[in-house]
Amino acid sequence: MSDSNSLRSDSSLTHLEDELETVGWYHYDLSRHAAEALLLSNGQDGSYLLRNSNEGSSFFALSVRAKDSVKHFQVTRMDNHYCFGFNKFPSLRDFINHFANQPLVGSETGTLIVLKCPYPRAVEEPSIYESVRVHTAMKTGRTENDLVPNAPSLGTKEGYLVKQGAIVKNWKMRWFTLNRNELKYFKDKMFDEPIRTLDLTACTAVQFDYSQERVNCFCLVFPERTFYLCAKTGVEADEWIKILRWKLSQIRKNR
Known part of the structure; x- marks a missing residue:
């Protein structure tokens, strides 16, 4: 290949990579299993992402839920085109518009899957998003059936917090799960039955919170x-x- 052809090829590749950066649902090197964990835990039927x-x-x-x-x-980039099934798109924008106008893909079983909503790369819970990636990467030797159910769900959290009593205003350590x-x-991590379940929709x-004589304090306001x-x-x-506020924003969004 001549130097000029090589430069054109490099320039085209750079252009395609720049195009990918503009796609909010392109997740770079997200693994197959991490994609499954994210879409199953926090997506909905029809959520999709490119990786x-x-x-x-x-x-x-x-990847489509x-x-x-x-x-x-599979999506293949060949000669500055994107190939998907029998379709060939001259640009990434054409590829994206195809899904907007014809949001259907056929699975190996012959059923049609509707692409309803892209799963954004800019997840609002970065630490949890990263934990899914790390957790699944550590389990690469296991099967898909092992990996997905055991991966931490996006939007879950657990840990000890000190809670103020309702009537007697004393403080007690409690194990919380979200x-x-x-x-x-x-009462503690080993107990199966909760003392109470708070419905975040309310x-x-x-x-x-800075009203208490304690540090690192926050509050949840219910009616x-x-x-x-x-x-x-x-x-x-x-x-x-952050994660509780994210939950509230999702609840409001779905109302």
Whole structure:
């Protein structure tokens, strides 16, 4: 290949890579199993994302949630075109517009899957997003059936917090778990039955609290009561606040 052809090829490749950067649902080197964990835990039927394939730099995978499973479709970049099934697109924008106008893909079983909503790369819970990636990467020797159920769900959290009593205003250590729209607290980690389950759909606010004579304190505001909780560190309190606020934003968005 001549120097001029090589330069044109490099320039085209750079252009394609720049194009990919503009796609909010392109997740770079997200693994197959991490994609499944994210889409199953935090997506919905029809959620989809684009990621790199391990077959090489010109290969990508479109991962789509179809009810309770995730399907993967190959996308190939050849001669400045994107190839998907029998379709060939001259640009990434054409490739994206194809999904907007014809949001259907056929699985290996012959069923049609509707592409409803792209799964954004800019997840609002970066530390949890990263934990999914790390957790699944550590389990690469296991099967898909082992990996997905055991991967930490995006939007879950657990840990010890000190909680103020409702009537007697003393403080006691409790084990908290957050899953879906429920925040449960237990007498200790080993207990199966929670003392109480808080329904976050009724929560109106989550914020740092400076009214108590304690550090790293935050509160959850409900119509009938405000719950005061304290974390061991400011970083931990901030993590709880961020994920709880994210939960409230998702609840409001779905109303």
